[in-house]
Amino acid sequence: MSNSQSEGQRQPAIVILDFGSQYSELIARRVRETEVYSLVMSYSTSADELRQLAPKGIILSGGPSSVYTERAPLCDPNIWDLGIPVLGVCYGMQLMVQQLGGRVEPAIGKAEYGKAPLQVEDPRDLLTNVESGSTMWMSHGDVVRDLPEGFVRLAHTANTPDAAVADHNRQFYGVQFHPEVVHSSHGIALIRNFVYHICGCEPNWTTTAFIEEAIAQVQAQVGQKRVLLALSGGVDSSTLAFLLKKAIGDQLTCMFIDQGFMRKGEPEFLMDFFDRKFNINVEYINARQRFISKLNGIVDPEEKRKIIGTEFIRVFEEESARLGPFDYLAQGTLYPDVIESAGTNVDRKTGERVAVKIKSHHNVGGLPKDLQFKLVEPLRRLFKDEVRKVGRALGLPEEIVRRHPFPGPGLAIRILGEVTDEKLNCLRDADLIVREEIRDAGLYHDIWQAFAVLLPVRSVGVMGDQRTYAWPIVLRCVSSEDGMTADWSRMPDELLERISNRIVNEVRGVNRVVLDITSKPPGTIEWE
Ligand code: XMP
Numbered sequence: 050m051s052n053s054q055s056e057g058q059r060q061p062a063i064v065i066l067d068f069g070s071q072y073s074e075l076i077a078r079r080v081r082e083t084e085v086y087s088l089v090m091s092y093s094t095s096a097d098e099l100r101q102l103a104p105k106g107i108i109l110s111g112g113p114s115s116v117y118t119e120r121a122p123l124c125d126p127n128i129w130d131l132g133i134p135v136l137g138v139c140y141g142m143q144l145m146v147q148q149l150g151g152r153v154e155p156a157i158g159k160a161e162y163g164k165a166p167l168q169v170e171d172p173r174d175l176l177t178n179v180e181s182g183s184t185m186w187m188s189h190g191d192v193v194r195d196l197p198e199g200f201v202r203l204a205h206t207a208n209t210p211d212a213a214v215a216d217h218n219r220q221f222y223g224v225q226f227h228p229e230v231v232h233s234s235h236g237i238a239l240i241r242n243f244v245y246h247i248c249g250c251e252p253n254w255t256t257t258a259f260i261e262e263a264i265a266q267v268q269a270q271v272g273q274k275r276v277l278l279a280l281s282g283g284v285d286s287s288t289l290a291f292l293l294k295k296a297i298g299d300q301l302t303c304m305f306i307d308q309g310f311m312r313k314g315e316p317e318f319l320m321d322f323f324d325r326k327f328n329i330n331v332e333y334i335n336a337r338q339r340f341i342s343k344l345n346g347i348v349d350p351e352e353k354r355k356i357i358g359t360e361f362i363r364v365f366e367e368e369s370a371r372l373g374p375f376d377y378l379a380q381g382t383l384y385p386d387v388i389e390s391a392g393t394n395v396d397r398k399t400g401e402r403v404a405v406k407i408k409s410h411h412n413v414g415g416l417p418k419d420l421q422f423k424l425v426e427p428l429r430r431l432f433k434d435e436v437r438k439v440g441r442a443l444g445l446p447e448e449i450v451r452r453h454p455f456p457g458p459g460l461a462i463r464i465l466g467e468v469t470d471e472k473l474n475c476l477r478d479a480d481l482i483v484r485e486e487i488r489d490a491g492l493y494h495d496i497w498q499a500f501a502v503l504l505p506v507r508s509v510g511v512m513g514d515q516r517t518y519a520w521p522i523v524l525r526c527v528s529s530e531d532g533m534t535a536d537w538s539r540m541p542d543e544l545l546e547r548i549s550n551r552i553v554n555e556v557r558g559v560n561r562v563v564l565d566i567t568s569k570p571p572g573t574i575e576w577e
Contacts, residue, residue: 060086060102060103062085062106062244062250062251063080063086063104063105063108063244065077065087065088065110066091066124067089068109068112068140069110070110072111072138072227072229072230074089074388076108078432078434079228079229079236082237083241083244083245083250084252085250085253091391091394093124093125094124095127096127096131105248105249106136107133107135109124109135109138110138111139112140112141112400115153115190115400116143116147116191117153120401121401122394122401123144123148134222135222136222136223136224136243138224138227138229139226143223145221145223146196146214149200150197151195151200152195153191154191154192155191155192156189156190156209159192159208160189161189161206161225162187162188163187165186165207165212166182166206166207167181167182167185167204167212167213167226168204168205169181169204171203171215173203174215174242175215175224176203176204177246179239181204183234185236186233186236187206187225187227192211193211193223196214200215200221201217220247222247256438256439256442259431259439260295263292263296263428264295264296266427267293267425267427270377270425271425274376275302275377276293276377276425277302277375278293278302278303278304278378279304279305279378279416280319282311282318282452283454284449284450285383288381288428288437288443289380291327291329291440293427299330302372303330304332305319305331305334306361306368307334307335308360308459309337309340310357310459310460312459312484313477313481320333334368336360341469344461344468346467347468353458353462353577358458362417366420379424379427380424381426381428382428384430385433453493453496453498453499453500454498454532456575460477460480462575463502463577465503465505465576465577472505472520475559476502476522479501479522479556482555482556483526483552486544486551490544495528495538497527497532498526498527498574499524500525501523501552502522503521503559504520504522506520507519508521519560519561520560522556523565523576524548524563524564525565525576527569527574529574532574534568534569535568535569548562
């Protein structure tokens, strides 16, 4: 993981050393919710690097490993001499105990998973305002057997004697539970105690402060040069457009490439909104014909994605040359992409140390790395919820700020098999009905994504006296936190009935609606 503060700005007040927990990012987000700036770094960050960075506190994350195994990730032991307060969470606590001379063992018969009431014994500093008996989320197969010298117990649970421990003198704290997850009712109180009272952090990571800093940095980076931004209409590129407009005004050119796979009315909405309403210069590129003709006869999902991706780059290169020259390309890279692409050196499944972590995800990327532009990425320090706050503060309407995610290849991967104009029109109409009805039912914001999928098979139906032989539409609605896992949304029968009736009656070429009731895993959210 990159430890460089190449953005040349704000240093983190809290550093989270990542030992491979699925919750490492969540710890960073929770700390930031207290308005304290935090970054996630590799567990292998050296004590010297940390000394230079001078955070006010360090949090050791959890992780799937056991501290006594050979390939367990360990932190630089010199960290204990930095004089910086440390909070160890789960694996992080066990590591602290082990490195400072205590003992950790497998919790034979006493492993604890799920909610457990925490019995507070010492309500000083770390556990101030953490009610005794409050629920904390446990997930561990090892326990602390002996505490290192200088440590005392702060709290226990039924199965875990040392559920929270501290060396008050050296300001080292450890908790066996996960204060960062929502199931830990007083977890955020504990995090506030650590960052404010123990580390002495100031609440200065605010949306306003971020916007001011980001604008100043972009201005310093770009000077009088021109910047190009490929606008998609999602919350990231839209927020970026607003931020850059504010920072560099007309030096910004946005380009909107219409591949022909957008939802009904979206290209018009986007152009109207950005260009006319907010006076942000957007070049509309109508590439519909190019894209659809490239997909002629293509049925394989991966091939479809590849063709769309390649064509996108071609159009982008041609059009940027035509509109340019540009020195800079703005990209809406977010902090989770930065963390992921840097890798954490720990295998999140086994918890073992690994040299490099290679991950490819379809959401990352888009444009090749070797384009002749320098990058402007002012959102690369932000989590998605922070981007939404920034977007809102800059005046983006809720309609964009809370918009459902929409895949880059758009409706093309929601038409199984070959994509044709006829099927696109059909799917656009069905998709609009789904959106309208979900919105009217007041459920839009409870649902992660709601959309229609068109299947390339025909079934028999009857309409009036006529026999029909037409396509089915699949209704796919899921709830999710981050798109990595998802459950199908439970919806009222009346709503389902309305959607089904309207689609069959109003959309030509469709005579049947079916409901997808598959969670992820094993299904994916999209059908291709
Ligand atoms: P899956 O289908 O993998 O989707 O469960 C997870 C999330 O990613 C979105 N998705 C994409 N986003 N380009 C994107 O920008 C893509 O090719 C792509 N494929 C899936 C999907 O909508 C869901 O939110």
